[in-house]
Amino acid sequence: MSLGDVADLADFAQSRPHLPERIVERTRYRTIWISDVHLGTRGCNADMLVDFLDHVDSDTMYLVGDIVDGWRLRRKFYWPAAHNDVVWRLLRRAGRGTRMIFIPGNHDEAFRQYCGLDFGGIAIRRNAVHETADGRRLLVLHGDEFDAITLAHRWLAHVGDHAYTLLMAANRLVNAARRRMGMPYWSLSKHAKARVKNAVAFISRFEEIVAEAAGARGVDGVVCGHIHTAEMREIGGVAYYNDGDWVESATALVEHPDGRMEILHWADVIAGRDRSAPLALAA
Template sequence: MTTSNYRTIWISDLHIGSTQCQADTLLDFLKHNDSEKLYLVGDIIDFWALSKKMYWPRDHNTIIQKILRKARHGTQIIYIPGNHDENVRDYDDYVFGDIVVKKSDIHTTLTGKRLLVVHGDEYDTIAQHHRWMAKLGSIGYDWLIEINRFLRLCRRIIGVQSHFSLAAYIKFKVKNVVQFMSDYEETLVKTLKNAGVDGVICGHIHHAEIKEIEGFMYVNTGDFVESCTAIVEHHDGRLELVRWQKQENEALTQALETALTKAQ
């Protein structure tokens, strides 16, 4: 399979160290996508999950090794911690294995747009002022993801390859959750619109999007738990939302379709 090369890649909410991390899809993404600069936009290692149960399979270790290898081979990697790995924020401006830790950063695109890169929990009133509610919500979300993993396995067994996320489906059917996401976006934009930047790139709410709000660019990287998304900057400065599916799965599907066509 070919490897895509970008000027910049942003990924967030990997939740390494939890059972929700889609390690195989994430490793496949890292294998087939390179960039001059890579932003890790928070909730990379899930210390909340690790504090409840030690879970660190081999492929999670491989993810860390893969990222460190990219750094050694010249990729500029900036790690911006989130609320699930907030203890890393104590190491602002430290360098670990060629990876720079920053609480936030300003990225300038090739077209000259100045974009603030933050995880985004700083602008979430629940995460900031009602931590017990945030953790309770996280537990409920974890249950949804576990159910979703079972449903995904069943769909693979019966040959359904299209991506489906139960958590995302429920998210957009619950009015209060939809309103929360809308309020979150508006709070970010109102807070940062006069901060001397052209836009913001964040994660946190697990909903990938690129859009303009009142002339201000709002970009959310999504996650590698349910939707497996990333934001990339092409070498002409254009930003794109990428939804990733394992390349091996796509190749297998194409091979099966070709075989069925020939049989007919």
């Protein structure tokens, strides 16, 4: 990335998005964490993420890896207008003064060579330590560092990625049918994963390993992504938080002004929101 690229980002942030920002009252949080957006894939719920970004705001926002799916884009380019709208909103947020920290994951690992640098108002870091309003220190990282399959058997990770692509294609078909019947979004992959014993065991073990590593570093907790499973629980005296994803579950982790943490399930928020009043659009 060059200075010219930074100028391009600034120009892009000043351009007009395909879908203008909605003028609505935004819920303000102290901090927001999102990860595993996988822009560049058909499974990305970009429309829901755009809706999320139009309805919330924060002092600090962490992008905890796999925001862009470089693995998939190398195989086949896919980038609809809604994906541009997500990037535009993130850059505009940084331009308005939100402190933005991007921690690249394994799918957007190409950005790891720029860790330590700031581009377009977004700081790129390998990991970070966040201090909550109530004084707790949380290690923030993507989490693939603790995935034995990703680290030791990269070829197997890519095979799994292909299988996951097929599952997400089925997920899109299921939800297209549900929309036609007036039913809310439902994640087929999340449902399947919760019922496969080996997947449940892997997730539990991953959470334990990440919490143990965070404890060894002397922090009070850890925030990660990677496994597409939103969770918040205490493990061995360490607070474990996973912000989930925007492919299967459309979730984010937020910190309230008093330091209280919460997982937002945005599909549920949309399903319960009264949309009877028309929304004005930004000029």
